[in-house]
Amino acid sequence: MSNPLYEHIKRDPRYAALVRDRSRYAATLALLVIAAFFGFVLLVAFMPQVIAQRLFEGSNLTLGIALGFSQFVFFCLLTWFYVRRANTDFDTRNAQIVADALKKAA
Helix, strand or coil: CCCHHHHHHHHCHHHHHHHHHHHHHHHHHHHHHHHHHHHHHHHHHHCHHHHCCECCCCCCCEHHHHHHHHHHHHHHHHHHHHHHHHHHHHHHHHHHHHHHHHHHHC
16 A cells, blocks of 8 residues: 555656656756766777877876866766755755645645
């Protein structure tokens, strides 16, 4: 036997839209992470001369080190984008759906 509250939520078209939008956003960010990571790995595997280039004359810092570090920054930014949207858009929509379902279930 299912809880009436959950039944109201599952039938709400806004819930389906929320799940679809959240899944699409998460999938997009995940694809960006995969592309960045495997792009770097492929660059290391097939173009080691590119990543071995020094950033400037006399430097011990190479392009590969800079790109590797930039991945951490990129991944942190993507996490920040997701958390910001989740805390604003997704949570607001979710709270409204639950509040409306509570009214209907009562």
